[in-house]
Amino acid sequence: MNKNILCGLLLLLSGQVFSQKYNFQTVKDIEATPVTAQENTGTCWSFSSTSFLEAEIIRASGKKLDLSEMYNVKINYLDKADNYVMRQGKAQFGEGGLNHDVINSAAQKGLALQSDFSGKLNPEDKYDHSKMVVELEEILKKAVAETPLKYPNWKTDYSDVLNRYMGKSDGVKTISPKELAATYKINLNDYVTITSFTHQPMYTQFILNIPDNYSNGFFYNVPLDEFVSNIDYAIERGFTVALDSDVSEKTFSAKNGVAVIPEKEEDTEKCITEIKPEMKITPEFRQAEFENYNTTDDHLMHIVGKARDQKGNVYYKVKNSWGTKSGIDGYVYMSVPYLKLKAISVLVHKDALLPKTKEALKL
Structure with a gap:
């Protein structure tokens, strides 16, 4: 065979071996509700947690519910306001939250169905809290500056803004914690982060x-290794996992539905479309990235399964809340190294934990 032809074939084969496009094969797929969109709001924490509770209801009772994300959001906005004013403005206020905030609000005020509270005045509108948040914060800052004594109606003004943008929630039919346990087999005390x-x-x-x-x-x-093992153990046993993670990395690609941590910096662009070797993540590196603000709690999502690529690398199938046009039909495939480095925390049912972890934590 001509030497030039042989070299060309070898180069072609090497390109196929070392530059493979992602081809994900399902390892575990746990039933969950369809992908939705948070749109122009910072309420991923409620979309993540609500999706998680919907999947838990399916797992525990076999029933399917479309729960209202915005009912949880509104309840938490009221709690945030009290917290901010009582702490004299020395507290976080904004659109963000965490998974346990929905568990807490559900324990206090129950859950609502999407059909009973959409969080929109017009069902055809998109979610958009940009103006609402500005108005809410102005009221809170005024309450702190003037003191509640001189601004006694601040709570009424604050609630009026919420109602004007999200609709009234007073009198909305809810699923109480007692009904949630009796009918849907969900005990809100069973969840840990x-x-x-x-x-x-x-x-x-x-x-x-x-x-x-x-x-x-x-x-x-x-x-750290036990953290990841608990996520794997939960998924293997049919439990989904609510995830708080950093998504600010260039290698978290919402467009391509892939999140990876390449071993080599020069692979930063290529790795979102081609399989590349990934970094080995140590607890020390994870901690350093957290302490230097390279890892922050940017975004909350919902792990609903696992997959492998054609090279055998494992990924978590993560349900996002940016609509079905984002990622792969609304999902992101997150590699183990990415999760080890960038996952802030996960919310799980305590029975989804490894026995040794459950025992060590006295749960």
């Missing part, structure tokens, strides 16, 4: 000091 950071002792409960943890929710700390 686990994480992995080295600045706190392992197997202890602590308040993670991130901006959106306005409600001072507790996190259980476990070693």
Whole structure:
């Protein structure tokens, strides 16, 4: 065979071996509700948590519900306002929140169906809280500046803004925690948040000091490999997982539906379309990235399964809340290294934890 032809064939084959496009094969797919869109709002935390609870209801009772994300949002906006004013403005206020905020609001005020509370005045409108948040914050800052004594009607003004943008929620039919347990087999006390950071002792409960943890929710700390093993164990047993993660990396591609951490910096652009070797993530590197603000709690999503590419690399199938035109039909395939480095925490049913973890945490 001509030497030039042979070289050409070898180059072609090497390109096929080392530059393969992603081809995901399902390993585990857990039933969940369809992808929805948070649109122009910072309410991913409610979309993530609500999707998670819908999947939990399917798993526990076999029933399918379309729960209202915005009912949870409105309840939390009221709680955030009290927290901000009582702390004299020395507290986080904004659109963000965490998974446990929905669990807390559901325990206090129940859950509503989407058909009973859409969070829109006109069902055809898109969600857009940009102006609403500005108006709410102005009221809170005024209440702090003047003191509630001199501005006694601040709560009424604040609620009026919420009602004007989201609709009235007073009198909305809700699913109470008691009904949730009796009819849908969901006990809201059964859910825990686990994480992995080295600045706190392992197997202890602590308040993670991130901006959106306005409600001072507790996190259980476990070693990094055990953190990942618990996620795997949950998925294998048919439990989905609510995820809080950083998505600011260039290698989190909403367009391509892929999230990876390449081993080599020069692969940053290529790795969102082609399989490339990934970095080995240590607890020390994870901690450093958190402490230097390269890892922040940007976005919350919902892990509903696992997949492999043609090289055997494992990915988590993550349901996003940016609509079906984002990613792969609304899903992102997140590699294990990406999750190890960029996952802030996960919310899981305590029975989805590894027995050794459950025992160590005394759950």
